[in-house]
Amino acid sequence: MKAVHFGAGNIGRGFIGKVLHDNGYEITFADVNDEIIDALNREHKYTVHIAEENGAAYKISGVKGVHTAQDTEQLAEAIAETDIITTAVGVNILPIIAKTIAPHLEQRGGGKPLNIIACENAVLATDTLKAAIASEIGTHAFSNIGFPNSAVDRIVPIQKNENILDVKVESFYEWVIEADSWAGDDKLDGVNYVPDLMPYIERKLFTVNTGHAAIAYYGKTLGYRSVSEAMKDDEVVVFLRNVLKETTLYLTHNYDFTEVEQSEYIDKIIGRFENPYLSDDLDRVGRGVLRKLGPNDRIIKPLVYLHENGHDHDALSELVVHALKFDNQDDPEQMEMNQIVSEKGVSHFLSTHSGLEKGLLEEIKAKI
Known part of the structure; x- marks a missing residue:
């Protein structure tokens, strides 16, 4: 063959x-x-x-x-x-x-x-x-x-x-x-x-990719440079688990994954993040911030769903704030986002680019 x-x-x-x-x-x-x-x-x-x-x-x-x-x-x-x-x-x-x-x-x-x-x-x-x-x-x-x-x-x-x-x-x-x-x-x-690929696509997107974003954006605000460094800080791990607890709500409400299955999957993913042989640079993990704050991507889609359905979403809202503050001068998307925010403000960026409505915008702005 x-x-x-x-x-x-x-x-x-x-x-x-x-x-x-x-x-x-x-x-x-x-x-x-x-x-x-x-x-x-x-x-x-x-x-x-x-x-x-x-x-x-x-x-x-x-x-x-x-x-x-x-x-x-x-x-x-x-x-x-x-x-x-x-x-x-x-x-x-x-x-x-x-x-x-x-x-x-x-x-x-x-x-x-x-x-x-x-x-x-x-x-x-x-x-x-x-x-x-x-x-x-x-x-x-x-x-x-x-x-x-x-x-x-x-x-x-x-x-x-x-x-x-x-x-x-x-x-x-x-x-x-x-x-x-x-x-x-x-x-x-x-x-x-x-038979249906979408549950597996979104499970990976809202666990592995959302998790990586949480480590990169929050870890960078604490001064860490790599995934391995950040994952040694209990504060980062607690934040990561809070984010993934919220995405679990999205996944278990929309697909047939049980909370036990998703909890086991999260433990496996966190074990991968903690592997020092897999450590990556936070600037590289966090680059492409425009894509990652897109309306159907790893942060915004579960955040909007949880907000619209009255579920806890505090950690995902905080993750948006950390993403807005992420600073990678070598990322063209970062520079484009920074320019939009500087010229027209956070609300304009999150409403036009991420598709957020007023109520959620006010929640996020209150955390900045």
């Missing part, structure tokens, strides 16, 4: 690539990084290290690389023969990747099943990729092709390894795929197929 994976970065090699390898796939990594592609074609193997004391090491073999822009013939051949196409490039890059994939699908024909999956940190990213491909060639080439959405979760710490291909990842991972959109009968082991 063969796979083509777009994005030969740490997530691509350390997470998606490892799962595909463990399922017996020969993997062609497609990327524009000359150094990575050259190393893949020279070594044809790399090692995935688990980020913990005495962590295991896994050899990944049977891999090669193609330069997405330069090796067009090799890429066309790989796509013609592949059983699965995956991506880990960032949701904003998917329309570009679609232009690369689309013409080769027309040449592929409607033979064996093919699944195309965008493994991005975004909601329903495969739908985005599918729409972009359809805009290039229409849908006539989609016969026997599945476009299942997926949710992915694995922390990859900042790292510098002696071997450019080796990658360090946490032991925990979760890859959830829409079962009904999968083409063919050959499914992946180590992956959770579900």
